[in-house]
Amino acid sequence: MAIGNANVARYLALAAETAPDAPAVKLPHRREGELRFDAVSFGQLKACVRVAAAHLRARGIDRGTRVLLMVKPGFDLIVTVFALFKLGAVPVVIDPGMGWGHFRACVRQSKPEALVGIPAATWLSPLLLRGYRFRSKITVGSRSWRTLLAGALSGAKETGRSADAQVAVAAPSDLAAILFTSGSTGPAKGVRYEHGMFEAQVRLLKNQYRVEPGEVDLTLLPVFALFNPALGMCTVVPEMDPSRPAAADPAKIVEAIQKAGVTNSFGSPALWSLIARYCEREGKTLPSVRRIQMAGAPVPPGLIRRMKPLLPAGEINTPYGATEALPVATISGREVLEETQPLTDEGRGTCVGAVFPEMQARIIRLTDEPLAQMSDALCLPPGEIGEITVCGPSVTRSYEARPDATAAAKLSDPADPAKIWHRMGDLGYFDERGRLWFCGRKAERVRTAQGDLYTDCCEAIFNRQPDVYRSALIGLGQPGKQVPAIVIEPEPGKFPSTPSARQAFEKKILAVAATHPVTSPVKRVFFEQRFPVDVRHNAKIHRLTLAKKFSKAL
Template identity: 35%
Template sequence: MAHLHARLEQLAAERPHDTALVLGRRDGPGRAVTFARLVAGCREAAGAFERAGVRRGHKAVTMTGDPYHLFTTVHGLLAIGAVPVLVDPGLPRADLRQCLDEVAPEAFVGQPLAHLGRTALGWARGHVRTAVVTGAAVPGLRRRLPVPRARRGVEPSGPPTRNPRPPAPDDLALIAFTSGSTGVPKGAEYHHDTLAGQAETLARLVGTDGTLFAGFLPVVLLGPVLGHTTVAPAVNHRAPARTPPGRLVRPLVENRTDVVVGSPAVLGLLAEHCARRRLTLRRVDRVISFGAPLRAALADALHAVLRPDAEVLSAYGATECLPVSAVSTAEARAPGPGTCVGRPLDGVVATILDAGPDGVGEIAVTGGNVSPAYHARPEVTAATKTVTDQGVQHRTGDMGTIDAEGRIWFHGRRSHRVLGTDHVLTTEDVEAAADTVPGVRRSALVGVGDPGRQRAVLCVELAARGPGRPAVVAAVRELLDRRPDGRHVTAVLVHPGFPTDIRHNSKINRERLAGWATRRLRRPR
């Protein structure tokens, strides 16, 4: 696939009046933006950045929840050879400060609230020389350098913004920070050919036409480039799981969506709302879950509101290599160790490194979609990246196996293993079984104590409907007692609501959960 911005220009020339992006609203119908209008917005943004002093190679932190502004900002920066930096503003304050100090950005682009945070909290202080405000200006903040809003019925005029020299495939294109579910987020670098590789790999999952429902913002950046009409619902991106489900279902139905992409938290909202309203999503051909393993209960709930022949897939990957593989719900139920996440997609190679006698080792991935380095983290890059004949190999930090049929079996994060005195437990084996117990919404295995002497504790979050707490705990304990690894779990604790990552509301923050379990076990009974 060509450079992303060149591909977008080509689509605008071929299909100028087709809808590229549908902007969901909190209430009422969404706004449709054509390919021609979207490219015009990118050109206008590129011109605004150039006039503001943003230059090739400048790193520009991008913070906006508006899908149109996000798209035109990122692609406008790419068009002039600048480097968008994507980081979650809701990260813990110290983590966010560290991320921005590592990047040392020359520019900061965002909605007014992001700029207020920047000035009040000192984000990237001493680095940012250019500030661009998207949306409405805030009096006294600084002179406004607007990134234009989407305008109906307006098509581009004049030639596209051109660089004196188009970006080279191995030029730094974008920095995306990880979610921070396993420590301070790291900035994954993408070259222009990395972005093209991610787009090509994603296209193998979602196709290259039809209507795509983008349940989280990163998909919005690639959907139109792949040729999709991309529906961007009014998701609460600071807490996706708290989004009123009507904001999701209405644009999905009104725009006759073919493919739905979202995290388990967002997909759970969709499934629950449709079941409550007895609504069947008859137009949807495929649902793809990203961000965390798709458990059987949610898969069943999704199938219940889809056509019988519709697919539900669980995709596996990471910020550094997305996507890697995908598996249908039918194949995911196959018995085996851990959780089956499917075969690698075409162009992606997965291997197991440092495997033990049981075949479990660290999953490593090679392909055109693999980030070649972490920004300003040379020691982490050296520990996780190796140049091979097939390209850069990335150690994912995930434990797993690959079976004789080439399927990857996920066993959990390496850093989340419970290291006891005479045993090592990976999280996925225990949790996948516990999550099948009636009344369990989800579970999380954590270690209490020092590594090498840790006590294995299973935390359980109860479903909204089901048996009471004593019955659920007893059922989980009975299941564990029947499993060889279950005897090592010394306590089952019910938690009122797991802490999760900001981006997906699906990845469990096990460090915080382990701290909670430690305090609970110290309380007198």
């Protein structure tokens, strides 16, 4: 392996050299209803990646080839991604849950030359993508693919350094992948990831959470499973539909955690809420778990409180970041419950904690206009709410073929031309101890004639009320003259079914609003059976969709 190679695929070769027989992936299957696992070692995984890379190269994929990935999360995805990295190819990852119209727009924007996908994707691509032409299409999961991997799994162990030189040499600034955002508050954008950024992410996560080789991970946000071979962790593939995490069966997830001895798990608040309810109902705990990470949406302190007794030997962390900049900050569940929850309950926002080492964050004045350069004049003092802006080795520099979006989100640093600051599109502030607080998305703030209201600050007041599962602050009318309203999603079975029940529920919510300064401007209440949420985490509320729906009430 060449000195100075920043290609993240090299981590798999190192893991296979250090612990070739250690399990890298555990694949679930059931026999007469009993959950069992087939284990694939790091040596076997390396062998699978080697033969997959050779197969892809024979089909015309090589260094720099852009490859649209349409592979379901699991073993095939891990093998395919590392094979592409090994070749120096560039995976293009787009969430099909955003809808085929948006998906096609992302394909045209990123211009992939090849398609690697499950049989349905390769067969139906002419119809789904309306004639978009690929130079080559490779089917993953077909009989020939299974035969290919079976040969690798049954062959000689991959040990030593014999295959290291086959990992394409990549500079830290070389393009590694294009990962599209979920498009929760605007059009999905292709984020250009460089190899050095992936390497920084691995380093930051490993050091912050003290991840050790040999740990076992059940990743409920599939993209994070791709870090595991680089971290030396075994990946347990969950029994769930990754496109619908909130619809997962918590019984199967808990069973997998207990039987596989899972020590680490990463999932959205919506999914951990399902797991907490199930464990409470069934009297189960998760004694093997050392740490869980909740991310993808603000984490209610009440969920942390519910999860804590289920983890007798574990800690809860809530990392903060975005596709364009991950990780940025983190806070432990202990700190939330002991220190920051009372402030969240008062409408001060959600504390996302201390900024990661090597990362920097600043709060800049609130504007929707592009900003060319970072400057001290833009920055706000502690306690003042503005836009969170970050810089560091894992912060991406641009969007694919979207100079307008890049200009709107990126700032240069006149003090250091190598630095790029990313505007998170999130509102927040620093407290007197230097901790970062999140107040809501900039695009979702409610702009009234008397001033702005922030979603996370207001919703925390309503979310504490009995019978309220979650709430969404929305603005009705034109920005600057909006009428603030709160939409309530009641707890299951608590939706008001009669006019009198609705009136009583509404009266209770308005009484709560009137008692808090941050919510006192709210005079309208609506109810929704189930909120529209993002497809990736099933946790981010589509407040702008709700605002459009209820604006008809004005």
